[in-house]
Amino acid sequence: MTRLASPDDRAVSDMLTVCNGRVYDPTNGVDGAIQTIAVKAGRVVRLDEVDAAARTIDARGMVVFPGGVDLHSHIAGPKVNSARKMRPEDHRRARPVPRTLVTRSGVLGSNPSTFATGYTYATLGYTTVFDAAVPPLGARHAHEELQDTPIIDKGFFVLMGNNEFAFRCLKVRETDKLVDFAAWLLGAAKGYAIKLVNPGGVEVWKDTGHNVARIDDPVEAFGVTPRQIIVGLADAATELGLPHPIHIHANNLGLGGNWLTTLETMKALEGRRAHLAHIQFHSYGGEPGGRLASAVPDLVEYVNGHVNITVDVGQVVFGDTTSITGDGPLGYYLHGITGRKWFNGDVELEAGCGIVPFRYKHRSAVHTLQWAIGLEWLLLTQDPWRIALSTDHPNGGSFMSYPDIIRLLMDREFRKAEMRRVNQKALAKTRLPELDREYTPYEIAIITRAAPARILGLARKGHLGPGADADIAIYDGRDDLPSAFAAPRYVIKAGEVVVEDGEIRRDLRGRLYYVEPDFDPAIEPEIRRWFADFYTVEFENYPVGIEYLPNAERLSARGSRATRTG
């Protein structure tokens, strides 16, 4: 039944059926029913559309999930590559990834090489991954890396929260111009969504070496505030009808008392769809530099009551990892408290980044709090459709830890055993010890598949109804389902069996999703002048051409911008 395929092989048939498995497809309300999933030409189809020529996978005793969707990870682009380059020791210590007849070789650690990234996500049953933060000046680089990231479908978010042209528009309250600029910039980068990272704060860092803490703190050099940036660009995302709403790494990440910044950010976004990233890092009570505390109950209450907000967790995992962030000042701060090597990369007019190796320790009070806070979020949130699982890979930990986190959610006893290893005084300050909830497979399918797909606005992802992309993960959970998530029996991508018993059988090129919204071309002369005055590349050479997107799909931005000719 199985055979090693060479990359140029064609499957005997483009039809496939997965039979006898227990299917978890929350988007379509399927909660463990034994169902047959039929696949043809890369899509899920109705049963009657396939015939006897279809290859059959007998999933008796197994569970069938849509392919995993990671909506916030750091896998491609300038800062990710700097992290790889900076940490040869991290690669060397990890298990190597040898080449096979079908696959390229690579390295792991907290910043895997591109080929290893694609293969490893696939071997976990993940089939769609988005890079959370790319500066548009480096978009071409991200696209090249994504071309070398096999199997998974992908895309990235475009940094705009410290874009100086955007600041100028905001200062003079030229809302239309901001919307057109955002549209132009997304198209130039061939990105997927608007991303804010410490809006305004990175500019303050570049200018003075300081930061902002609250959303009304001034960005002196440009006369704007984070609040204006947040609201202005959130409105732009709405106005453009982007499939994914504004995606925000809020100000004041990681510091005591920052829950107030998070709360005021959410309140500023009232009435607007918005996604708040790695919310765990933004949920701290207490004081900066003083005792940390958990502010999760208050924030969860707000999010429970405001359906416009979605979050991803940013769960911390004990062990070695790397902090890679577009939040320049945060990088410097982490370098200061750890003393470890530090990379900082300021991108002209647009963005910044910071990279520092980091280790989360069981016995550390702060790290224990962080770990517990992430789990509090997952266990206290009422609506699993508005919380996605993430570790902000690799900031909280590697994506390779997702199965362990799933286990913590599904298996109360395992969670208790883990709780015994951490700092007990810190743990006692959280509600985690009293939270008995266990996630069902259905809920796991929501937070790792259905919800992130819906939040991203990808209608063919995260579910197994007819018309869905045939991205399927089959786990053998007979003995112990939570552990099975570490090693799917089969992973199907676009209808092809790519992973079988932990081995990659086919090397495919995944699809790149992007948007290119219409904008009023009247803005172009001003952008040209901006380039001539301040950039060091030519306006004409800035946009990424379609030749960088060998397998791409443009999603429509259903906004109200009129299309004009010329």
Next chain:
Amino acid sequence: MQSEIRVVEKATCTFCGCVCDDIDLTVDRGRIVKAKNACVLGKAWFLDHTIDDSRPEALVGGAPATAALAIEEAVRILAAARYPVVYGLSDTTSEAQRAAVEIADLAGACLDTTTSVCHGPSGIAFEMVGEATCTLGEIKNRADLVIFWGSNPAESHPRHFTKYSVTPKGMFVPNGRKSRYVVLVDVRKTPSARAADLFVQIKPCQDFEVLWALRSLVKGVDVDAGIEAETGVPLATLRALAERMKRAKFGVLLFGMGLAMTRGKHYNAAAILALARDLNRYTRFVAKPMRGHGNVTGADNVVSWSTGYPFGVNFGRGYPRFNPGEFTTVDLLVRGEADAALIIAADPAANFPQPAIEHLKRIPVIVLDPVLSETARIARVVFTTGVYGINVAGTVYRMDDVPIRLRPALPSRYPSDEEILKGIARRLRELRAERGCA
């Protein structure tokens, strides 16, 4: 033939790491006759480019051959070798570099780039310390203190001063040159000194000591006056410089081969990177290596994303390992370990130490080069390929990692490096699959 003059606007020059993308090329009857905005090096790069269509597309054993035949021979050599090395890659596109990495992966080869004999030490230092850095536009828009160390941009990167670091008017530096203080630290008083407000002459092989002294002074730890006898730099000069650095609004240290090639190598680079890092306690400061060839930065990036490591990589165990000194090309050749070499867009037979060149002459070598280089002359297989940025489109990475697209001006009858390398990779993969090995 009818005279057909056309202009290719906003073309990219890849001669040096400035990678200027504002060159307007005038093409007349198959030649580039004008390169507006190009510096003296760029003009030579574009205008001196001649098309010698008479050269065969490939040579095998000195005799003309088709590219297809040459690919077969190249594959035979690589498959038979026990310890081949893939080297060069600084003067070609990232698309070609990616194909070269695939070949090295398939062949279980060493993979190294010209970085190892250029800013490799700076790359090693990067792994030790990290780097506080920025894109060139940040220098243009913010820098009020610019320090060149062991670098002579006036001759190696002629437009650097006017485009990025010394004269441009920037957003927060509206008076351009008048708003900046420029320092040159070097053993030689090069033409770059004319651009500087302060020239600090340093004794050969003493850069590390001076940098370490500056680190001390920045941190408020005083230094013995004996430093002057050791390094040639008076303590008062160093004290003043340290103060100036702390008081800058945005300072930049730009360093070249004066640090990487001399006594200390990666320790020199580590010292300057650490100095820039230390200064961030007082103000904003960055340090950047002045990268040389047009796409050596691309080579670093491509090799890093594909293998995890920037250069000096080995695939012999089936996966990437990294070790400068072990897998770097000069060492592989000097120790007589490499038994075959694939050399792309580089000319080691011209510039490597003699013992390395001697060994290169003893092993089968495959070369891709637009010209009949020194290395091509001693090679068993030679491919004539098109010139990136003139004939061939693709992507290059500027010295500050900014990726830029090329706009070729002239067609070439020769294939690109990418085409040939992909052909070699495909055949190598087929051969290995036939033999049942990964």
Next chain:
Amino acid sequence: MGDKASLEYREVTRTVRMNPDDMRRVGVENGSKVRLRNALAEIEVTCVSAKDELPPGVLFIAYGPESSKLLAGDTHGTGMPDSKGIEVELVVPGRA
């Protein structure tokens, strides 16, 4: 990268620059031929005055095929040969 066969390149890489006081001291005429010698090789180059560019005792020659002959192959584990600060003997023809 440029045509190494070009006359200009050959000239530049076969020229050594020297402190004028040193030139006077050892009796070298501006533009005359000298030899540089170390344990590895002996190369013939043209010697020109460096005016105020170089301190005493320091010679400069551009990185190229000639100067590379003076480089030893040992990289001391870095991959980079010692390429600066190399001690050489300057041999003035007729005064050896």
